[in-house]
Amino acid sequence: MTAAIATEGLTKSYGSLKALDNVSLNIEPGELFGLIGPDGAGKSTLHRILATLLKPDAGIATVLGLDVVRDYHQLRDRIGYMPERFSLYQDMTVMENLRFFASLFGVNISDSYPLIAPVFRQLAKFPDRMAGKLSGGMKQKLALSCALIHRPEILLLDEPTTGVDAVSRSEFWDMLGSLREKGITIIVSTSYMDEATRCGRIAVIDKGRVLAAGTPDALTRHMRGRLYDAVASDMFGLLTCLRKMPEIIDCYTFGSTLHLNTTDRFDPAWTIGRLKAEGIADARIFPATPEIEDIFIQLTRDDEK
Numbered sequence: 001m002t003a004a005i006a007t008e009g010l011t012k013s014y015g016s017l018k019a020l021d022n023v024s025l026n027i028e029p030g031e032l033f034g035l036i037g038p039d040g041a042g043k044s045t046l047h048r049i050l051a052t053l054l055k056p057d058a059g060i061a062t063v064l065g066l067d068v069v070r071d072y073h074q075l076r077d078r079i080g081y082m083p084e085r086f087s088l089y090q091d092m093t094v095m096e097n098l099r100f101f102a103s104l105f106g107v108n109i110s111d112s113y114p115l116i117a118p119v120f121r122q123l124a125k126f127p128d129r130m131a132g133k134l135s136g137g138m139k140q141k142l143a144l145s146c147a148l149i150h151r152p153e154i155l156l157l158d159e160p161t162t163g164v165d166a167v168s169r170s171e172f173w174d175m176l177g178s179l180r181e182k183g184i185t186i187i188v189s190t191s192y193m194d195e196a197t198r199c200g201r202i203a204v205i206d207k208g209r210v211l212a213a214g215t216p217d218a219l220t221r222h223m224r225g226r227l228y229d230a231v232a233s234d235m236f237g238l239l240t241c242l243r244k245m246p247e248i249i250d251c252y253t254f255g256s257t258l259h260l261n262t263t264d265r266f267d268p269a270w271t272i273g274r275l276k277a278e279g280i281a282d283a284r285i286f287p288a289t290p291e292i293e294d295i296f297i298q299l300t301r302d303d304e305k
């Protein structure tokens with residue numbers, strides 16, 4: 001089977017800064033594939049290259065078996081791209097935006113409606129509202145509808161959920177799930193690590209490099225060390241003490257707790273005793289399940305070594 005997207009040694013620099021460094025990825029048809037990484041990781045650069053809008057310095061990228069540089073013209077009709085700060089026309093209405101994007105691709109909205117209906121349904125209730133007057137979640141749905149208007153086979157979504165409220169984020173991921181069921185291959189980037197679990201497979205990227213790729217489950221299963229949660233009323237004191245202990249490989253803030261990655265020699269009861277001796281009387285330590293953020297921290301630490 002031909003990969004929907006394949007990159008080999010993809011590299012792109014801006015001056016002396018390598019935005020993408022030797023990126024090789026294979027994405028199969030029908031995958032919902034996540035690019036997970038912090039600001040500056042290279043997610044948008046990769047999206048722009050796949051969307052045929054930016055040329056790589058080295059390496060190759062094919063989408064649907066076509067080369068993004070040589071065959072860009074053929075590809076543009078087959079790719080839907082929603083850039084990071086999506087470009088709706090704020091002073092045009094909902095329907096005017098949709099019609100505009102339809103006219104760019106020479107398609108009829110009615111032909112595309114079956115595909116976009118689940119995304120557009122709520123927006124259809126106020127077709128004459130200015131795009132600029134929509135809520136963040138609604139803007140995002142309109143932008144997705146516009147990106148889908150020409151019924152693309154590949155959908156590239158660059159941080160579509162950034163700055164959108166939690167409910168709209170969750171709805172948005174539900175929609176991506178249903179688009180995937182229609183056979184569309186989706187590449188979506190996010191800096192929200194928790195969104196990784198909504199993807200079939202992910203690539204963890206940082207500083208232009210793919211640190212790991214696989215299913216979210218497989219990546220978290222392969223975390224090295226034993227993970228624990230730790231809490232105390234003096235969280236800063238707790239962090240300072242734990243960081244000095246040799247059987248603790250890594251200790252970092254994780255939501256309202258600390259995560260400890262430990263060697264086999266780590267003993268919670270013994271550690272609590274030692275913390276008491278150091279003046280931290282109310283520490284609690286219990287086993288934790290690794291999440292993508294833990295994996296990310298481990299991978300970036302490995303990378304710095």
Ligand code: ADP
Nearest residue numbers: 014017019037038039040041042043044045046
């Ligand atoms: P992300 O989308 O993951 O935040 P980007 O692909 O936007 O990452 O950026 C990767 C790196 O390349 C960052 O360090 C960014 O500052 C740099 N960069 C991106 N675009 C440009 C540009 N047009 N000119 C110079 N540097 C850029």
Ligand code: MG
Nearest residue numbers: 043044084159
């Ligand atoms: Mg970006």
